[in-house]
Amino acid sequence: MKNHKWSRGVAVVGAGMSRFGAFADKTSRDLFVEAYQEMKSSIDKGFDPDRIDAFYLGNFSSDQFEKQAHLAPILASWIGLSPIASVRVENACASGGIAIRQAALAIASGEYDVVLVGGLEKMTDLDISAVTEALATAADTQFEIPAGFTFPGFYAAMATAYMAEHGAPREAFYHVSIKNHENGALNDKAQFGQTIKQIMESKKKRAEEKGRPVPEWQNEIEFLSDPKGNPNIAWPMALFDCSPVSDGGAVALLVAEDIAKEFTDTPLYLIGSGQASDGALPDRETLASIPAAEAAAKQAYAMAGLTPDDIDLAEVHDCFTIAEIMAIEDLGFFPRGGGWKAAMEGKTARDGEHPVNTSGGLKAKGHPVGASGVGQLNEIWKQLRGVAGARQLQGNPRIGLAHNVGGSGQTCVVNIFERRD
Amino acid sequence: MSEYTLTSKNFYKALKQKQLIGSKCQVCGSYAIPQRQICPKCHSDQNEITTYVGSGTLKAFTVIFVPPVKMAEAGYNAKNPYCVGIVELDEGPRISAQILDVDILQPENIKIGTKMEMTTITRGEEADQTTFLAFRPA
Numbered sequence: 001m002k003n004h005k006w007s008r009g010v011a012v013v014g015a016g017m018s019r020f021g022a023f024a025d026k027t028s029r030d031l032f033v034e035a036y037q038e039m040k041s042s043i044d045k046g047f048d049p050d051r052i053d054a055f056y057l058g059n060f061s062s063d064q065f066e067k068q069a070h071l072a073p074i075l076a077s078w079i080g081l082s083p084i085a086s087v088r089v090e091n092a093c094a095s096g097g098i099a100i101r102q103a104a105l106a107i108a109s110g111e112y113d114v115v116l117v118g119g120l121e122k123m124t125d126l127d128i129s130a131v132t133e134a135l136a137t138a139a140d141t142q143f144e145i146p147a148g149f150t151f152p153g154f155y156a157a158m159a160t161a162y163m164a165e166h167g168a169p170r171e172a173f174y175h176v177s178i179k180n181h182e183n184g185a186l187n188d189k190a191q192f193g194q195t196i197k198q199i200m201e202s203k204k205k206r207a208e209e210k211g212r213p214v215p216e217w218q219n220e221i222e223f224l225s226d227p228k229g230n231p232n233i234a235w236p237m238a239l240f241d242c243s244p245v246s247d248g249g250a251v252a253l254l255v256a257e258d259i260a261k262e263f264t265d266t267p268l269y270l271i272g273s274g275q276a277s278d279g280a281l282p283d284r285e286t287l288a289s290i291p292a293a294e295a296a297a298k299q300a301y302a303m304a305g306l307t308p309d310d311i312d313l314a315e316v317h318d319c320f321t322i323a324e325i326m327a328i329e330d331l332g333f334f335p336r337g338g339g340w341k342a343a344m345e346g347k348t349a350r351d352g353e354h355p356v357n358t359s360g361g362l363k364a365k366g367h368p369v370g371a372s373g374v375g376q377l378n379e380i381w382k383q384l385r386g387v388a389g390a391r392q393l394q395g396n397p398r399i400g401l402a403h404n405v406g407g408s409g410q411t412c413v414v415n416i417f418e419r420r421d
Numbered sequence: 422m423s424e425y426t427l428t429s430k431n432f433y434k435a436l437k438q439k440q441l442i443g444s445k446c447q448v449c450g451s452y453a454i455p456q457r458q459i460c461p462k463c464h465s466d467q468n469e470i471t472t473y474v475g476s477g478t479l480k481a482f483t484v485i486f487v488p489p490v491k492m493a494e495a496g497y498n499a500k501n502p503y504c505v506g507i508v509e510l511d512e513g514p515r516i517s518a519q520i521l522d523v524d525i526l527q528p529e530n531i532k533i534g535t536k537m538e539m540t541t542i543t544r545g546e547e548a549d550q551t552t553f554l555a556f557r558p559a
Contacts, residue, residue: 156483282515
């Protein structure tokens with residue numbers, strides 16, 4: 001067996017998610033229920049909630065965002081699952097991907113047969129400066145935050161190191177944003193349903209309607225290069241380099257491989273999984289890549305017995321555009337310094353050689369931090385089962401990879417899923 | 422013997438006296454900043470406080486236009502941005518710090534590899550005033 005270290009294999013038999021966005025009239029538990037309902041209806045042969053043995057919830061900080069800690073048993077009870085074991089998993093923005101891995105390990109150990117995995121975050125109840133403060137607690141608050149760093153700032157600093165090391169122009173980042181918005185425009189769950197071109201045109205139209213001078217942007221690159229259209233957040237990261245503040249929930253049902261066919265004839269098998277950690281940004285040997293991502297990917301490929309070229313699609317953690325460029329190198333899709341060129345040449349587009357973030361990614365789909373990792377699994381679930389609608393990849397994709405990063409790279413988890421015919 | 426000990430708060434205590442401290446492992450000789458009780462390289466618990474000269478090289482930076490609350494309170498905003506970066510000390514380890522006296526409004530003119538020297542900056546009002554690490558071009 002390929003997963004030689006695991007006592008038994010693990011399969012995904014259902015997945016669902018709420019829409020991602022800003023929902024003032026909903027609480028986190030409403031978003032969770034929305035995702036859970038969709039997950040239930042995705043299980044081809046139907047399912048009895050009484051079969052669930054345990055619940056793992058990825059959630060970064062409901063205590064800060066909603067003043068509600070201890071969220072896992074509260075949600076389990078809310079949908080009638082008490083007294084099952086319920087655990088909240090916190091690894092910053094990687095909480096969702098880690099919850100998947102922890103659930104899988106619990107199944108592989110033989111302890112549980114059927115595990116519900118959730119990812120959830122309700123961020124927009126706080127104002128933007130309070131959200132920024134909450135997110136900052138994922139960094140080293142004693143020695144990095146007092147220096148003046150913000151999360152966009154960490155990734156911006158990595159971007160300057162990357163640009164200096166590989167000669168990348170700022171324009172390369174714009175291509176990530178344009179591509180992910182194009183994909184997100186085809187995803188009815190995405191926070192942003194507009195392409196960058198549509199956003200640019202609507203800004204021009206608004207200027208015209210208000211009798212203001214109409215900007216002379218000829219194309220998306222001109223628009224994104226203009227601080228009036230795309231203001232700086234943390235140079236060289238500007239507004240359209242950054243994922244948004246979001247609310248959202250995502251859910252998946254994981255089961256032991258030997259019972260998967262009781263739920264569906266088309267399960268996805270978790271064939272590779274890896275996780276690694278790292279120190280604060282200054283403590284790393286390189287600032288132009290994320291070493292924990294490379295380490296997690298190596299583990300996942302080794303377990304699956306695969307190479308990067310075997311991956312048909314990847315959902316990567318594009319919290320900022322530079323993060324996607326580093327990710328496609330850390331995952332081995334492109335050589336060091338080749339990521340920015342690949343982005344500019346369209347190699348990560350839906351019809352490119354390595355399709356990345358067909359869902360729109362965190363950039364366009366939205367980034368409710370604890371939900372993002374489970375949201376990635378939802379896209380892989382749809383693409384590998386051929387039900388991704390207008391954004392469905394051609395060529396019958398069979399293997400999908402999810403790459404979920406916490407903080408500025410202190411945590412990374414990589415999970416690889418396979419559909420077997 | 423240094424007047425500072427290896428616990429975390431000593432870093433800012435020393436900074437207030439304009440001293441940049443860290444630790445040096447007595448077993449493998451590697452430096453850490455801030456100071457550690459356990460050497461991150463060889464796991465030894467034989468570490469002593471060391472005082473850095475305070476010169477180094479800029480390895481990465483950003484210019485922050487949307488500041489966090491504490492920096493906004495210190496007067497920074499989109500029209501008055503600030504630079505923060507990562508400096509590699511001549512002794513080897515790296516640290517995050519505010520970067521002063523660089524071309525904030527033309528960030529493309531700020532160069533990685535620029536030689537830096539340590540200084541400090543105080544932020545906050547009266548009783549809350551704290552001394553933070555900063556660097557400027559040497």
